[in-house]
Amino acid sequence: MKRLIAIALLIFASLLTAGVAMAADRGAQANVPFAFNVGDTVFPAGDYTISQAGWRPSGVIEIRSTDAKHATLTTAFGDAAKPVNGGELVFNRYGDRYFLTEVLCPNGGLSMQLPTSKLERMVRINEARLSTPTQVLVAAK
Numbered sequence: 001m002k003r004l005i006a007i008a009l010l011i012f013a014s015l016l017t018a019g020v021a022m023a024a025d026r027g028a029q030a031n032v033p034f035a036f037n038v039g040d041t042v043f044p045a046g047d048y049t050i051s052q053a054g055w056r057p058s059g060v061i062e063i064r065s066t067d068a069k070h071a072t073l074t075t076a077f078g079d080a081a082k083p084v085n086g087g088e089l090v091f092n093r094y095g096d097r098y099f100l101t102e103v104l105c106p107n108g109g110l111s112m113q114l115p116t117s118k119l120e121r122m123v124r125i126n127e128a129r130l131s132t133p134t135q136v137l138v139a140a141k
Helices: 002-018 020-026 118-128
Strands: 028-032 036-038 041-043 046-052 060-065 071-075 087-094 097-105 110-113 134-140
Touching: 028 087, 028 134, 046 110, 087 118, 097 118, 097 134
Parallel strands: 036 097
Antiparallel strands: 028 046, 036 041, 046 060, 060 071, 087 097, 087 134, 097 110
């Protein structure tokens, strides 16, 4: 049963990525000057494109480096609560670790929050003993 669910999710993700080219104009581009996490995946510093997966809003976004060496699909939910004029990526910082938490790009049709991963919760608990977490904003086009 677990295998069937995993295969179904893989097929679903494959179908969603096929529509990314059509949704490229509805995304955000940003240069992130530090390594960061999306869920349990670590991305190096660099240029990234964030877009909705598929040709219609689905709650799944794709984060891909411009050189296409690093990519992931992740779930996102609702409209982010912060109104912004331009695009922004919002990161929670714990010590020297950054976690992507929001994609705010109203011009590109993306204003969504990412769920907190188990890894981020664990890092937050460990870091809470040492200092207060901060948020870091990165401009997106």
